[in-house]
Amino acid sequence: DAGITQSPRHKVTETGTPVTLRCHQTENHRYMYWYRQDPGHGLRLIHYSYGVKDTDKGEVSDGYSVSRSKTEDFLLTLESATSSQTSVYFCATSFSGNTIYFGEGSWLTVV
């Protein structure tokens, strides 16, 4: 397993508050991704990164921002959490952009 650590693993927050999820990898993979998983939708890509300070939007990026200041860390920020952002968030990494390795997920509930 790739060394991917997500934190926090579980969080309950109130609508309108900012939330930051952290992903840390020890594999020195170039590519990092944030996905959200919801029933009936599978996994949807939020943002991805192809290098330090190089990021791009995925298919559901509205309401989310990311930062990657170091190879090993990829942060996902919800600027003002909404109930529609209640989901399971997965961080993933890839060496070459092919095989993707996933973290164990972060369960976020916005009340």
Added chain:
Amino acid sequence: SQQGEEDPQALSIQEGENATMNCSYKTSINNLQWYRQNSGRGLVHLILIRSNEREKHSGRLRVTLDTSKKSSSLLITASRAADTASYFCATDANNNDMRFGAGTRLTVKP
């Protein structure tokens, strides 16, 4: 929108039977991958098939790819209760933007 779509959404079989799941996608791809997810866990990579390949095997897994039909299938032979999980196909839409389908939920009854 999702690039890949799995079919069926759910599949229930008896231990020892074969399980077949299908994936259809919309645009040209460089490769197609299958992943497995146990309940409450992250996804785990199973197998990758490149666009110039038609079939690939890995243990009890057999993957086929038909680029003319934009479809792939995953066959699990001699299924076991431990194969119970959700299975996802993933395609590289562009620029390493990997897109996943909604998955097939496989239940293998002992």
